[in-house]
Amino acid sequence: MRILLVEDETHTAEFVARGLREVGHRVDVAGSGRDGLFLATTETFDLLILDRMLPVVDGLTILRTLRASQIHTPALVLSALAEVDQRVEGLKAGADDYLVKPFALVELLARVEALLRRPASSSTGTEGTLLRVADLELDRLERTVRRGGERIELKPREFQLLEYLLRHAGQVVTRTMLLEAVWDYHFDPRTNVIDVHVSNLRAKIDRGNTMPLIHTVRGVGYRLGPADG
Amino acid sequence: MRLLVLSPLLVAAVAALLLWPSWREAVGHIEAELRAAIEREGWDLQVEFHEHGIEGLVAAIGERVERELDPRARYLLLDRDRERLAGNLSQWPPDFSADAEGYGHYAEAAGGAVAARRLELFGERLLLVGRVSPVPAFESALARRLLLAALLLTALAALATLWFAWRLRRRLGLLLHEAEEIRRGDLSRRLVARGRGDEIDALTDAFNRAFGDLERLLSGAREVGAHLAHDLRRPLQHARREIEEALAAAPAEGHAALESGLARLDELDATLGALLRLGRIESGGLGRTNEPVRLEEVVGDAIELLAPLAEAQGRTVVARLQPCTLAGDRHLLFQLVQNLLENAIRHGQGSIEVGTREDGTLWVRDEGPGVDPADLPRLGERFYRADPARGTPGSGIGLALARAIAEAHGCVLRFENLDPGFRVSVCRDPGPGTQDPVASSSRQAGG
CATH class of the missing domain: 3.30.450 (Beta-Lactamase)
Structure with missing residues (x-):
């Protein structure tokens, strides 16, 4: 996949670009907003990663300009501004995700994967009724979960957690992604409270099963899939 | 009178x-x-x-x-x-x-x-x-007439005084109401002068000038806050990147130290984030959203998020939620409840009761020993900890943030030792707007 990274801090830009290349992406780096805007309008990318605070032309201005000229490439905004209104401002400008600095590279990579794979799962409405991985089945209409044909009772929030994991099956999903997706609030998740919720969910899904489906990715988050890999 | x-x-x-x-x-x-x-x-x-x-x-x-x-x-x-x-x-x-x-x-x-x-x-x-x-x-005729005139004058004077007092009260009341609305809401609003060129109009002008200065000051502070966030988070980002790079290159035995370094960095970032947020709430940049929020839903969601932490300690969280709608910011209110609940989970004991009432009151109660009465008035101050030995990360700011959020919603935080137990309540602040503007005397006592 081809990614455009617009970031004026060279160290951060190099670090992020290297990380993205290591997982197999092609990365173009623009060191200023003007270059970034030029590249984004003249060439085709699968994803844009924009720093919000850039000299002269900032990230949100680039985004607004692109969206106004009907360029809908998914965009991830990086910013030191973390408050909910600042986030909302970013999303309103056309960002698909908003990541606050300082961020862990793995967090950025997980979000990039989620954004790159998103169109397939979110554009079609009918696809979503039944989500299945191995012998685990989740019916979104009936709001039921079955493992090996056997019904599993979940609390509403556990159901949402599992649904999100299933939608991103095979991908690494970070704790903050889970919190943002399942708890529709912006707050400081200082505690690793999400771990408690996932382990409760795991107890219901994987208990007594020879093939565990919910895997912990150390230092990052979780991945739902048939095998550890 | x-x-x-x-x-x-x-x-x-x-x-x-x-x-x-x-x-x-x-x-x-x-x-x-x-x-x-x-x-x-x-x-x-x-x-x-x-x-x-x-x-x-x-x-x-x-x-x-x-x-x-x-x-x-x-x-x-x-x-x-x-x-x-x-x-x-x-x-x-x-x-x-x-x-x-x-x-x-x-x-x-x-x-x-x-x-x-x-x-x-x-x-x-x-x-x-x-x-x-x-x-x-x-x-005697003159005295009779004089008496009558005096009575008439007295009545007239009384009427005039009443009228003036009523008008003064009304105008001051209006000013006070508008000022309170400005304090709670939009700082760019101004008091309305009646255009009579009297002392009250002069007062209104003085207030408006003060509001103007305040607005400039606050928007300045907000800008400084944004630059501060940028300037403080950039070195954090560099540090994080360098540790991550070192981590990728280091032999396995070095990982633990580097990872704990990363954790410390994240802690620092969380504290910084809380401080920046506190600054923005206090300068009026946040918490000005005035959408109707179903408080009991927000509290219910916060309980759902955090109850497992209490349950992991073998404790229970009991919800006593009455429906209640509040004008405000649901994200901030969630954070408020989260901070109070985390506080009760960390520092309290026994089961935790969380409740909302129809009048907008919210409380979190635990069965712990409470707080030294000497510390009660200082709870909620920035960086103040009742027990410094506990040294829980970020706890010095959690209650300050809760207090700031409560105040941004026109509420006050109240701490009570219940003997046994400890309760934090968020109550509507009666505020100066509801006080009698002319004959107010016992305002300070309510605090």
């Missing part, structure tokens, strides 16, 4: 003081006139006596009495043996005392005062010429 009673009395007193000299002057004029009339008549009668003798005087007095030229005139002529010769008085008035010129007053049995002149005629005869004085009648 005191002013209301006092001012009419004052008006009456001032009126009386001003009228007193005029009154004295008028009475003086009347008395002088009276005296002159008596002197003239005395002179006429003396002339009569000198020209026509005692018989002529008796006839003249008799004629005057008979014809009642002046009903107020009094005459008495006595001979050497003090026998009455003529006049309309039966006897010499006993309480008549004359001055050196033979002039004086006496009171009549029927009431009324008489001014009179005592004349000594040839042959030790005595003549009294008097006139009923109009002064007492004048005085």
Whole structure:
């Protein structure tokens, strides 16, 4: 996949670009907003990663300009501004995700994967009724979960957690992604409270099963899939 | 109210003081006139006596009495043996005392005062010429009128005072209400001057200028906050990147130290984030969202998020939620509940009760020993910890953030030792807007 990274801090830009290349992406780096805007309008990318605070032309201005000229490439905004209104401002400008600095590279990579794979799962409405991985089945209409044909009772929030994991099956999903997706609030998740919720969910899904489906990715988050890999 | 009673009395007193000299002057004029009339008549009668003798005087007095030229005139002529010769008085008035010129007053049995002149005629005869004085009648009439005028003035003054007080109250009340709305809401709003150019308009202008300064200051602070966030987070990002790079290159035995370094960095970032957020809430940059929020839903969600942490300690969280809608920011309210709940999970003991009431009150109660009473008033201050030895990361700011969020929503945080147990409540701040603007006195006590 081809990614455009617009970031004026060279160290951060190099670090992020290297990380993205290591997982197999092609990365173009623009060191200023003007270059970034030029590249984004003249060439085709699968994803844009924009720093919000850039000299002269900032990230949100680039985004607004692109969206106004009907360029809908998914965009991830990086910013030191973390408050909910600042986030909302970013999303309103056309960002698909908003990541606050300082961020862990793995967090950025997980979000990039989620954004790159998103169109397939979110554009079609009918696809979503039944989500299945191995012998685990989740019916979104009936709001039921079955493992090996056997019904599993979940609390509403556990159901949402599992649904999100299933939608991103095979991908690494970070704790903050889970919190943002399942708890529709912006707050400081200082505690690793999400771990408690996932382990409760795991107890219901994987208990007594020879093939565990919910895997912990150390230092990052979780991945739902048939095998550890 | 005191002013209301006092001012009419004052008006009456001032009126009386001003009228007193005029009154004295008028009475003086009347008395002088009276005296002159008596002197003239005395002179006429003396002339009569000198020209026509005692018989002529008796006839003249008799004629005057008979014809009642002046009903107020009094005459008495006595001979050497003090026998009455003529006049309309039966006897010499006993309480008549004359001055050196033979002039004086006496009171009549029927009431009324008489001014009179005592004349000594040839042959030790005595003549009294008097006139009923109009002064007492004048005085009582004047007093009656003055009293009526004073009452009228008093009533008018009372009405005027009431009216002024009512208007002042109304305008001050309006100003106060607007100021409170500005404090709670949009800082770019201004108080409305009535355009009368009076003191209240001057006050309004002064307030508006102060609000303008405040707005400039706050927007400046907000900008500084954004730059601060950028400038502080950039080095954190660099540090994080360098540790991550080192981590990728380091042998496995070095990982633990580097990972704990990363964790510390994240802790620092969380504290920084909380501080920046606190700054933005306090400067009015956050918490100005005024959407209706179902408080019990937000609290329910926060309980759902955090209850597993308490349950992992073998404790329970009990929800007593009554439906309640609040105007505010749901994200901030969630953070408020989260901080209070985390506080109870970390520092409290036993089961935790979380409740909302219809009036917007929210409380979190645990069964722990509570807080040293000496620490109670300082809870919620920035960086203040009741027990520094606990040293829980970020806890110095959690309650301060909770307090700031509560205040941004027009509420106050209240801490109570319940013995046993400890309760934090978020209650509606009565605020200055609901106080009596003129007669407020016990505002401070409520704090």
